[in-house]
Amino acid sequence: MAEVSIRDVTKSYGSTKVMHGVSFDVADGEFVALVGPSGCGKSTLLRMIAGLEEITAGTVSIAGRVVNEVEPKARDIAMVFQNYALYPHMSVRDNMGFSLHLRGASKAEIATAVARAAEILGLTPYLDRTPKQLSGGQRQRVAMGRAIVRQPAVFLFDEPLSNLDAALRVQMRAEIRALHERLGSTSIFVTHDQVEAMTMADRIVVMRAGRLEQAGPPLELYDRPANAFVAGFIGSPAMNLLAAQADSGQVRLASGQVLQIESHAAGAVLFGIRPEHLALCSPDAEGAIAVRVSTVESTGTAMFVAAQNDGLTLHALFTDRPAVKRGDLIGLRPMAGMVHLFDSASGLRLG
């Protein structure tokens, strides 16, 4: 078990710089999710921690030791690959026991460790099969099993759930989290699915285009996003971000509507409000934004409404199934204290 510390890490491929100085720490035993849109550098960062990718500048330390020049095999790290990378010519048993075999463990030791891991993961009946005789979810579990048999200092996961179907994903999400609790190991989990990050992680690190945008516990990112990007990225459905002009305690939206705010910001801002923080009211009510409903989608537990007004689109989420249908003129009122304001030029949070 160990803590991981990443300091000003940059990465260049030839002359193109893809990572621009990223720093964050993962405490011993912590489960950190690394999220961001495709191509932002999540896999690259993970591979640098694993030692599969050279670090252009900055340092990566594991358990207080700088490992920039340490070979992958000496870093005491296990990684679950995006494509599992199971050894196709070995049985499940040998796949899981390979790392122990390489460090010269005795046959009995290997058998015990593999049996234990298989027990935890429910793989006992499949130990003698080869990977191609397994389902996708079982392969995913073998990949996990290969990582846990040798009890490494740090676990790295690169989108291990991305190709599974929805139901299996939810199940594996819970299993991985339970496994983490049980092993108490330090884990870094890459995903581009913010729901996965929210539900699994102790802390989330949000990246964009090779930069760290915000790091913090899931609810902190949800409640107080540090900038407009994080605000839009965390939370599903995404936060409404409306261009507005702020002046002495009120904002004027692009539609001309004026709303009262508890802020003294001035100038061009982004007015942010989450879909679940819009209350339904009559269009001419005090503090309401009048909009016309364009789509209504219902999942049973929630009703998702998109509505427009003069080039402004709002998304709202209701759980009480109000009688709203396409074409209705409705009022949506931001709930008190739920409004986020961001500087429109820098995207940074105001107040």
Place this chain on the structure above:
Amino acid sequence: MTRRFKHLPGQIGLWLGVALLVLWSVGPVYWSFVTSITPPNALVSNSLHLWPEAATWQHYAKLFGANSTSQGNEVASVWPQFSRAFANSLITSLAATALVVIIAAFGAWAFVRLQFPGRDVLFVLVVATLAIPAYTVMIPLYRLMISLGLIDTYTGVTLIYVSAFLPLALWLMRSVYQAMPLSLEEAAWLDGASKLRAFVQVVLPLAGPGLVACGILTFLSAWGQFMVPLVFSPTLATKPLTVLIPEFVTRNYVDYGLMNAAGIVAIAPPLLLVMFLNRYLVSGLMAGAGK
């Protein structure tokens, strides 16, 4: 019933094609076999027979016999020569095959996975040697082999075979490795394997079919090689079957029966090898590595 008839023209075409192909490839072998069991006097008759009227094993007896007759006269047995040439063919072909497969297995991996300056240029140069016609290098090669004292030695002939057949094998193995996901090796490194260990325990077993294909190709090419041994194997010390068999033509008599009997025997080793290795030429070894 109607379905079968609807496709009848296509079916006939397919079968015709298959029949032509079989005739094309098996026909000469069959003809050689028929010739090898036809008595000498029937061989020079005017009428053509798809199967000899009186089949005879006398040519094979002559080939394997301790003594031999030709046109009614007692002549020296060809068995000592034949067996020697057979061994020469086997030794040079097997040695070349083993060397080519081993070098290609490691060399191609280096061309794919190791970073070194001029890597791709070097590879193109190696493969480009395939385009050089053999006869243009024959004379310089001959002088080189003389100065090295390698004429009429197993080492010399084997080295020439290796240099001739290695580029193709390298090329083939390179594409085999390129098609293999790097993440398998990376997983092995993280599991604690050195680069060499990961290569030997993870990459090589999965490259098996490619290696077998390289082995078959090289063995067949070396076994059938004529020009190189014609120049570099002047005596029975290293002379292979391909060069020996045409020598059964004497000044006043062409022993077709004997030549074809020898030819049929010469087909056996490559045939056995292909039949044995065929089972390892399976596809789908990579199945199950990913999702």
